[in-house]
Amino acid sequence: MTKIPPRRISxxxxxxxxxxxxxxxxxxPEIPEPYRPDDSRFSxxxxxxxxxxxxxxxxxxxxxxxxxxxxxxxxxxGVVIDPKGLVLTIGYLVVEAERVWLVTNDxxxxxxxxxxxxxxxxxxxxxxxxxxxxxxxxLGSSADLIPGDDVIVAGCGGxxxxxxxxxxxxKEFAGYWEYLLDDAIFTAPAHPLWGGAALIGxxxxxxxxxxxxxxxxxxxxxxxxxxxxIDIVKAILPTLRxxxxxxxxxxxxxxxxxxxxxxxxxxxxxxxxxxxEDAGLKAGDLVVGVDDKPVEGMAEFFRGVWSLGNAGxxxxxxxxxxxxxxxxxxxxxxxxxxxxxxxxx
Numbered sequence: 001m002t003k004i005p006p007r008r009i010s011x012x013x014x015x016x017x018x019x020x021x022x023x024x025x026x027x028x029p030e031i032p033e034p035y036r037p038d039d040s041r042f043s044x045x046x047x048x049x050x051x052x053x054x055x056x057x058x059x060x061x062x063x064x065x066x067x068x069x070x071x072x073x074x075x076x077x078g079v080v081i082d083p084k085g086l087v088l089t090i091g092y093l094v095v096e097a098e099r100v101w102l103v104t105n106d107x108x109x110x111x112x113x114x115x116x117x118x119x120x121x122x123x124x125x126x127x128x129x130x131x132x133x134x135x136x137x138x139l140g141s142s143a144d145l146i147p148g149d150d151v152i153v154a155g156c157g158g159x160x161x162x163x164x165x166x167x168x169x170x171k172e173f174a175g176y177w178e179y180l181l182d183d184a185i186f187t188a189p190a191h192p193l194w195g196g197a198a199l200i201g202x203x204x205x206x207x208x209x210x211x212x213x214x215x216x217x218x219x220x221x222x223x224x225x226x227x228x229x230i231d232i233v234k235a236i237l238p239t240l241r242x243x244x245x246x247x248x249x250x251x252x253x254x255x256x257x258x259x260x261x262x263x264x265x266x267x268x269x270x271x272x273x274x275x276x277e278d279a280g281l282k283a284g285d286l287v288v289g290v291d292d293k294p295v296e297g298m299a300e301f302f303r304g305v306w307s308l309g310n311a312g313x314x315x316x317x318x319x320x321x322x323x324x325x326x327x328x329x330x331x332x333x334x335x336x337x338x339x340x341x342x343x344x345x
Contacts, residue, residue: 029192030160037152037164044204046152047159051105052080052137052206053198055156056089056112056126058097065339066096076195077155078102078126079206080136085110085128086241089196090211090228091117094124096339102126104134105158116244119335120251122179122211123233125240137198140205142229145185146170152200153191153210153225163191168224174298175212176258176268178305178335181228186214188224199227206230250311252332256281263296264288274338279330281317288325289318305332 037046056078060067070092078089087102094100100112110130117124145151147167154162165187173184185208191197197210208227215223236246255274259266265287270276289295290304305315311334319326 028155028157028161030157031163031191035163035165035189036159037162041150041164042152042202042204046162046204048135049137049200049204050154050158050162051134053105053154053156054078054080054087054132054134055103056087056093056196057101057103058094059099060096061098064096066092070095074195076193077197077210079196079198079209080132080134081139081206083136085130085132085134086115086136087112087126087128088206088209088233089124089126090209091119091122091124093196094126100126102128102132103156104132105156106133108133116240118233118236118240118246120246120248121181121232121236122228123209123236123240125237137200137206138204139230139234140201140203140207142185142199142207142231145201145207145229150202151187151207152198153187153194153227154198154200155191155193161193163189165189165191165225172299173226174260174302176298178253178256178258178302180299180302181232183229185227185229186224187227190214190223190225194225197225199230250334250336251306252308252311252313252315253335253338254281254305254315254330254332255338258287258298258301260298265295265298265301271338275330275332279317279328281319281328281330282321284321286320287317288320291316292318292327311335311337 056076058074060072074093076093078087081088094114095117097114102112103109110128112126112128115125115127145167149167152162153165168188169186173181194210199208201207208229211228212226214226239247255271255276257269259268267285269283295301295304315330315332317328
């Protein structure tokens with residue numbers, strides 16, 4: 001079968017460029033028919049497998065920590081991974097959620113309960129509180145996916161919301177919100193509603209969960225999606241579903257937004273009332289080192305901070321500002337603890 005050409009797919013309303021979710025989409029844009037999964041390419045029952053993908057909508061209090069950046073109403077997808085209605089999704093859809101609704105391909109709706117959210121990987125878990133009557137998909141392996149492999153990125157709604165695409169790259173991904181994946185999956189072309197979408201391999205198993213839309217310089221194509229690989233959730237899944245957390249000590253969090261240019265790390269903003277703001281860090285500051293160890297790029301910066309210890313540790317940052325070198329010490333915290341702090345609302 002001919003590979004899908006690495007070009008842009010046009011969708012009504014240019015939904016590819018929505019970064020906030022304040023206004024949940026009333027109707028998902030359909031994938032153009034030539035780009036939907038082809039039965040001749042896959043050996044599994046595509047329609048049955050796509051029934052595992054559900055629509056997910058959440059309500060978040062206006063006073064929530066993430067309300068200003070992610071909105072108070074969020075919509076995306078999740079994937080049923082257990083016959084009892086356990087749904088795996090991307091965490092930013094459910095973090096601080098007050099109410100959760102799940103809707104299947106055939107319109108069956110159920111309220112959900114957030115079971116857990118892992119800051120480190122970005123995965124979220126939701127338990128359906130009523131039967132979904134949707135099959136559970138088997139977890140596969142993301143380790144053996146290589147660039148050029150044909151895959152499906154699917155949202156809720158069956159074949160008309162499923163995109164036959166391909167792996168365009170496997171590489172490190174550093175997110176400006178202090179997030180890092182050592183080996184992220186990139187696919188192209190892009191699915192228009194990527195949040196929580198299922199990455200399905202040629203064997204019909206779940207290989208990852210959709211996280212972001214990325215532009216060409218990040219994906220290696222004209223545009224694409226960044227997918228969180230399924231392998232990194234397997235070790236934490238039992239603990240996450242029983243306790244709501246992973247059991248790992250939380251990493252130190254500074255509350256910064258960063259950008260990278262020519263290997264240099266620039267502070268572009270800080271969370272109001274967060275550790276970085278309290279320490280005097282400002283937009284425009286150039287981070288040249290962590291604890292007197294030079295850093296190049298956001299990934300090296302994050303790893304330098306995390307190497308110092310667990311959340312709560314003091315983090316000395318070597319800063320270049322207005323022609324002067326200085327050291328600012330940031331008293332880190334756990335991101336989740338900051339969410340719950342009354343001082344941030």
